[in-house]
Amino acid sequence: MSDNGWTLTTEDVEHIALGAGVLGTGGGGNPYLGKLVVQGAIREGSAITIIPPDAVGDDDLLIAVSGMGAPTVSAEKLSRGNEATVAFRAIEEHLDEKARAVVCGEIGGGNSMTPLEVAARVGLPVVDADPMGRAFPELQMDTFSIGGVSTSPAALADEKGNVIIMARTQDPLWSERLGRTVTVAMGGSAGLAMPVLRGRQLKSTGIWGSYTLAHRIGIAVRRAQREKCRPEQALAPMGASLLFRGKIMDIKRETTGGFARGMAVIQGFAGDSGRVLRVAIQNENLVAWRDERVIITVPDLICILEDETGEPIGTEALRYGLRVCVLAFAADAKLSTPAGLAVVGPRAFGYELEYRPFSTLM
């Protein structure tokens, strides 16, 4: 990356989308449609540039964008493609101030593509950072909020032209509650612009290098496909560990309260022959039990990939008979502090479990 930033090629976007799918831990939406939109914009001449966090001034206005909703919905309800841009512009108008750059609200899954789409439309660069290093189901679950960045104002826009601004909320949980309610009323998915932050807040509370990491992961998966090596080997340099290898025997999934919730059951083969892995889902993969024993919990990453290709599988695409390998990555250190675990640890999702790093649980 030069000082002027890294201007993306369509191949870079391909790799970022693939790597972001791995980091999505099953959620964040399928990157496929967003990838096509971004690649189309590049072919039509848009220069989409990724800049490092320290290229941003401390007082610069930044606005993060993402899509809100259940991946089961966004896989079926086509977006107009400009929802997040409309939300981004609505925040600028509401504040009567122009943003300096676009920030990624969630690197995992399709939400890696949303900032690139917005950047192409508004002509601003995207910062190489995000507040999750993965995907999380709820709006307040990120290092910006954990680090004290306000969740308001925030804007939600749908494909019908409705734009809602959450001008002030009592706390981050109320932002989630009201935002989820509005998203469900909008049809289950919406473009989201939030949080609004200054450069210094991004630098201190964000996770640096998210696009670079997604890009590296994407390149490694493609290389593994060419060289027929195991996904866990290809991704070991990025910190991946093999959790389990098996075939999906059962999948329960319902879309309720704006989320896709459920449980996947995987029957082991190869080194895991005779064992069973159960994975609990709320948009993302949250907790996994091997033969009834917890082996990993949020915020550590549980990534389900096609065993043969290493392609990531979203929770909306899990189905009986798929042969998968399940990889783990350690959560970013900002997520596993006491303040982080209060928001994204297993108890925040209703599980009476203490977080311990997966390396110690296994």
Add this chain to the structure above:
Amino acid sequence: MSDNGWTLTTEDVEHIALGAGVLGTGGGGNPYLGKLVVQGAIREGSAITIIPPDAVGDDDLLIAVSGMGAPTVSAEKLSRGNEATVAFRAIEEHLDEKARAVVCGEIGGGNSMTPLEVAARVGLPVVDADPMGRAFPELQMDTFSIGGVSTSPAALADEKGNVIIMARTQDPLWSERLGRTVTVAMGGSAGLAMPVLRGRQLKSTGIWGSYTLAHRIGIAVRRAQREKCRPEQALAPMGASLLFRGKIMDIKRETTGGFARGMAVIQGFAGDSGRVLRVAIQNENLVAWRDERVIITVPDLICILEDETGEPIGTEALRYGLRVCVLAFAADAKLSTPAGLAVVGPRAFGYELEYRPFSTLM
């Protein structure tokens, strides 16, 4: 009223609240708490002034206020008292423009008091007009919207400090849908600021003299109480007709989807002995059948009063055994045009009935 407007006394407020209760047709919220707040503000020195519509400049910015929610909720969930003011200020901040006066979003019931509360807090006059001449359950059901005034932007605020701005909506029904959803998430009641309009729009689409009418009705009811005359006689000069006199025999009511819905059954006595009146409710009284025959529908007013005192009874306060008289008033002419009936006629509420003026149905 002088050219400088009519500065309200606590007694004026008493009469307006009483008259607005009659015009509320069962809804708009109970005016009792709002009345105490407004009278308290006057005692503490606030000058609350009602100005005629033609005292407003054509380009002046006006913002209407009301409470949104089911009367069954607002009777039990205490407000902080400043919700509508917070919503009003949020619109001013969002537009970066100060309003010239406060407008009443709904003269019926407690919503007659809301603009007076806001006026006392922000130090602006209240225009003697409203867009209903009564109360209606849904946000788009008013002469402003019927006359083409946009339902966005609009702001909703709750007692917890949450402020939501509907910056743009696809159409008035989407404003209602999103606003209702947000109100339910806020706990079932919220302060609402909308629509935003210019003086010329108020003058052409509003119903003039709403506070004056409520005041006259209130004075007439009090006089009837002193002189022991029948409510229908006292209110005949304001256009009231007696529909029915009887005792409530049955009341079904549930709070669902943010509304109080139900049916009241009244067994006739005196001149209506042997007859039964059924009244359908959605926050307000919508349609009445006498012995299975429709005798009045929205937008005409169906007002249920205590037979002995003429005090209006909100739909949340209807109960077995109450002796009531049911009065009718003709709807304002702006509501019974084809464009008006499309929004507030019986079909808009799901009844397969043609609107005909109650005087021809009876």
